[in-house]
Amino acid sequence: MASTYMAVTGLEAAPLADGGTVIYSPKTSKFVMLNRSAERLWSRLQAARTEEDLVRDLCQTYTGAGSDPVRRDVQLALESLRGLELVRSQPGVAGDGPAPASREPPPGNGEPYATPAVQVLGEEDLLKVFQLTAAEISVAGCWWAGCRSGNP
Amino acid sequence: MQPIATKVVRGVTLRADPAREPCFKVVQEPSELADFADMSETARRQRLHKHVHNEMQSMEMAAQTLADFPDAPWELRMSLARQCWDEARHCRVLHRRLLEIGGRRGEFPVMNFEWSITCMADSVWARIAIQNRTFEGGEIDLLKRLVRIWKEAGDPVTAEILDGILADEIQHVRFSNDWFKRLGKENPAALLKVAAAVHFVRGIARALEPREGETNAAGVDLTAFEHVEVLVSPEDRRLAGFSDAEIEQAVLQETAIVGTSTGTPR
Numbered sequence: 001m002a003s004t005y006m007a008v009t010g011l012e013a014a015p016l017a018d019g020g021t022v023i024y025s026p027k028t029s030k031f032v033m034l035n036r037s038a039e040r041l042w043s044r045l046q047a048a049r050t051e052e053d054l055v056r057d058l059c060q061t062y063t064g065a066g067s068d069p070v071r072r073d074v075q076l077a078l079e080s081l082r083g084l085e086l087v088r089s090q091p092g093v094a095g096d097g098p099a100p101a102s103r104e105p106p107p108g109n110g111e112p113y114a115t116p117a118v119q120v121l122g123e124e125d126l127l128k129v130f131q132l133t134a135a136e137i138s139v140a141g142c143w144w145a146g147c148r149s150g151n152p
Numbered sequence: 153m154q155p156i157a158t159k160v161v162r163g164v165t166l167r168a169d170p171a172r173e174p175c176f177k178v179v180q181e182p183s184e185l186a187d188f189a190d191m192s193e194t195a196r197r198q199r200l201h202k203h204v205h206n207e208m209q210s211m212e213m214a215a216q217t218l219a220d221f222p223d224a225p226w227e228l229r230m231s232l233a234r235q236c237w238d239e240a241r242h243c244r245v246l247h248r249r250l251l252e253i254g255g256r257r258g259e260f261p262v263m264n265f266e267w268s269i270t271c272m273a274d275s276v277w278a279r280i281a282i283q284n285r286t287f288e289g290g291e292i293d294l295l296k297r298l299v300r301i302w303k304e305a306g307d308p309v310t311a312e313i314l315d316g317i318l319a320d321e322i323q324h325v326r327f328s329n330d331w332f333k334r335l336g337k338e339n340p341a342a343l344l345k346v347a348a349a350v351h352f353v354r355g356i357a358r359a360l361e362p363r364e365g366e367t368n369a370a371g372v373d374l375t376a377f378e379h380v381e382v383l384v385s386p387e388d389r390r391l392a393g394f395s396d397a398e399i400e401q402a403v404l405q406e407t408a409i410v411g412t413s414t415g416t417p418r
Contacts, residue, residue: 014347017354024344031340123336126343128398130281130350134290134383135409137357 003089004048005078011086014130022126028085031121033129037062038116041077045087051075058113065113073115080118153220153274164359166268170212175258176205182362186260186369191305197255198370200310204246205262207317211239213270213283221276228276231327235284238320245313252309261369269356277335277342278349284328285346286353292321292392293383322392329393 012024019036034042037058044057054074059065081087121129157168161180169178179185187202188195214235217224224232247257270282295318302311335342362374384402394402 012341012344014344015351017351022344022347024341026341029340031343123333123340123343124395124397127332127336127346128395128401130347131398131402131405132286132290132350132353132357133402133406133409134293135406136354137287137290 001091002050002052003091004050005045005054005082005087005089006048007042007045008086008088016129022121022129023086025084025086030084031123031126032084032086033117033119033121033125035114035117036111037114038077038118041074041116042081045081048090051078054078058116061110062113063110070113077116077118084118084120156271158272159268161268162359164356165272166356167271168268169264170209170216170267172262173257177258177261179261179263182263182360182374183366183368184261185263187372188370189372191301193254196253196305196307196310197250198260200246200250200253201255201257201260202262204243204250204257206266207239207243207246209264209267210283210288211236211243213267213279214239216267216271217276217279217283220271221279224276228280228327228331232280235324238324242317242320245316249310249313265360269353272352273345273349275342275345277331277345278352280328280331281346281349282353284324285332286350288321288325288328289389289392289394292318292325292388293385295321296385296388297383318388322388325389325392325394333393 008025008027010026012026014022014024016022016033019039021034021039021042023032023034023042024030025032040058040061041054044054049057051071051074055067055071058070058074059067078087078089082089158165159168159180160166172178185202186198188198214232218229218232218236250256266283266287270279270287273279273282295314299311299314299318302308302314332343332346364375366374368374384399384406386399386403389399389402390396
């Protein structure tokens with residue numbers, strides 16, 4: 001029976017503009033930034049999943065993702081998440097049921113695949129990530145004087 | 153925090169407008185504003201009129217935060233109270249200048265953009281993340297440019313007023329950054345409020361983004377404007393307590409926005 005993985009409870013998360021997210025663990029007092037594909041993994045881990053479930057999901061979600069490299073990426077990401085005490089593993093039954101290991105998942109038709117990235121942030125890094133510039137605010141319609149022909 | 157009155161603009165729930173004197177016409181979308189595209193006499197009055205109203209909102213936001221979060225740390229409340237004093241002074245100085253150049257309150261429509269967003273936040277940390285670190289952080293970059301615009305337009309008096317305001321706004325951003333640094337050591341979980349607040353503002357900015365060809369009440373095409381050159385003012389941001397890494401990130405973000413805008417980067 002394949003091991004299953006699931007996110008631990010009691011974590012807080014804040015979404016990023018690029019589709020990633022930042023997770024805070026009160027237990028370890030760590031902020032962890034996930035890129036878009038790692039966030040995808042993370043969202044799937046709200047229920048118990050096998051490694052194979054996760055590989056299949058990524059392959060079906062993104063384009064250009066072969067199952068072998070994705071499997072290696074998933075293993076590394078799970079190892080990182082477990083090391084940071086964000087995910088626990090247990091022997092059990094997967095949420096979606098295991099996929100046949102011999103079958104290549106159908107290709108995805110979404111955005112290009114990027115390796116899931118899990119990065120620990122210091123407090124200053126966190127503040128750096130969550131900034132908004134005048135130009136971005138001005139997109140809402142010439143905020144203050146953010147554009148040449150608009151005005152304050 | 154007491155329950156608050158809200159309004160919905162383009163599908164986004166925002167805090168209901170603060171009270172305004174009958175002379176003001178309050179609008180809800182940028183397209184209803186009469187923002188001009190030049191520095192004509194009318195445009196100058198409109199620019200100062202908008203600035204007066206923005207300072208008024210700044211005072212109201214800081215005051216509302218004091219009222220909504222009576223249990224916030226005393227030193228933070230003192231900083232917010234001082235900010236109210238500063239913003240009120242800015243409002244009076246700019247209003248006096250508006251009268252000098254022939255303007256009057258209520259000549260142009262106004263929008264409570266910053267108030268409506270900032271005062272939705274349900275924690276004092278999110279409030280100062282939005283008002284001080286984000287809006288006023290952006291404002292210190294813009295004020296630098298506005299000083300130059302008014303000087304180039306032959307109005308050193310207004311330019312000097314804006315330069316004085318800039319010094320105060322740097323301090324408002326600085327005290328918020330000082331608090332976030334302190335928070336990072338004492339209560340790191342609260343920093344996530346900053347993250348959520350910035351995400352909220354970003355979502356609203358996108359919701360209010362002008363549609364292709366949309367014009368405002370002055371006939372200005374809101375999607376055809378030119379973005380200014382990279383605005384981030386590293387020197388002032390450093391004075392305001394941003395780290396070099398934060399400034400570098402802000403420059404990168406702004407460059408990305410200007411590079412992908414519909415307008416012409418300058």
